[in-house]
Amino acid sequence: MTDINKELEKVKFHIRLIGETIDHRTYPVPSLVIEMDWDSDDLNRAHDIFEKYDTKLQNEEEVNWTYFESELRKIFDIGYQKVKSIILAFFRNHQWTEVCTLYAKSHMCKEFHEIAR
Amino acid sequence: MVLTTITIIGTVLTAIGTGVTLWQASRVKKYRKQIAFDLRKIHLSEIGELLKRAQDEGRKLLTHVQQLNRGKGIIKITESIQGYIDKSLNLLPLSGPDTDVRNQILSVQTQLRDLQNAEDDDVKKQCVSEMHTLIQDSISLCKEMVSNLEIGGEND
Numbered sequence A: 001m002t003d004i005n006k007e008l009e010k011v012k013f014h015i016r017l018i019g020e021t022i023d024h025r026t027y028p029v030p031s032l033v034i035e036m037d038w039d040s041d042d043l044n045r046a047h048d049i050f051e052k053y054d055t056k057l058q059n060e061e062e063v064n065w066t067y068f069e070s071e072l073r074k075i076f077d078i079g080y081q082k083v084k085s086i087i088l089a090f091f092r093n094h095q096w097t098e099v100c101t102l103y104a105k106s107h108m109c110k111e112f113h114e115i116a117r
Numbered sequence B: 001m002v003l004t005t006i007t008i009i010g011t012v013l014t015a016i017g018t019g020v021t022l023w024q025a026s027r028v029k030k031y032r033k034q035i036a037f038d039l040r041k042i043h044l045s046e047i048g049e050l051l052k053r054a055q056d057e058g059r060k061l062l063t064h065v066q067q068l069n070r071g072k073g074i075i076k077i078t079e080s081i082q083g084y085i086d087k088s089l090n091l092l093p094l095s096g097p098d099t100d101v102r103n104q105i106l107s108v109q110t111q112l113r114d115l116q117n118a119e120d121d122d123v124k125k126q127c128v129s130e131m132h133t134l135i136q137d138s139i140s141l142c143k144e145m146v147s148n149l150e151i152g153g154e155n156d
Helices: A003-021 A028-036 A040-058 A065-076 A080-092 A097-106 A110-116 B002-059 B074-090 B099-117 B121-152
Strands: none
Touching: A003 A028, A028 A040, A028 A080, A040 A065, A040 A080, A040 A097, A065 A080, A065 A097, A080 A097, A080 A110, A097 A110, B002 B074, B002 B099, B002 B121, B074 B099, B099 B121
């Protein structure tokens, strides 16, 4: 392994450690980005999906929340638990709140109580 | 003789009655003054709390990272801040000892208008930042006035 790679691994390790210290309630999206190991484009891709469904809601189109979840799972190759993390992070950061609320109501679980109440 | 005595007693009783009435009137005046003083203190404290909520709403827009703002309902947030400003202003008379607080809150409202009318992202960021500072100053002013009232113990 070259010195640059070693340094890179060290920096990544440090960032992971810093990520552990971030309060995910106060800084939900930065915490999510580190947890998911996303780059800027990944975060934009997530926004694009939320924006797409937000636009549907604004246009009063019918929304299938299972498709919404499938899109997130497919794009990021993640499971339901990670989808929940994304929903909670955006909601806590006051982003795409309507999409988050309606998805949470359609997939009610203990973690979503703070959204659906 | 008897008639004179009765007249004197009547006069004395009338004088006592007048004295009691005047004493009661002065107490009523004192109570009214105390109620006005307490209400002013309560209103200033309430305004402080309302402005804290407005500040919490404004904080949602404080970030400078574009991706942390995407999807935030800026209209909803500014409407919510306006709601807290309206409630605060409704608690303040147009003139009187709390004019400074009123003017400070009106400055917040002007900044909020600028934010609502801004189209450029940099201008919006500037407005949000200045509005945050103005709200903070208003909260501090309310606290200071409540504290002065408590120390002074009377309505200015």
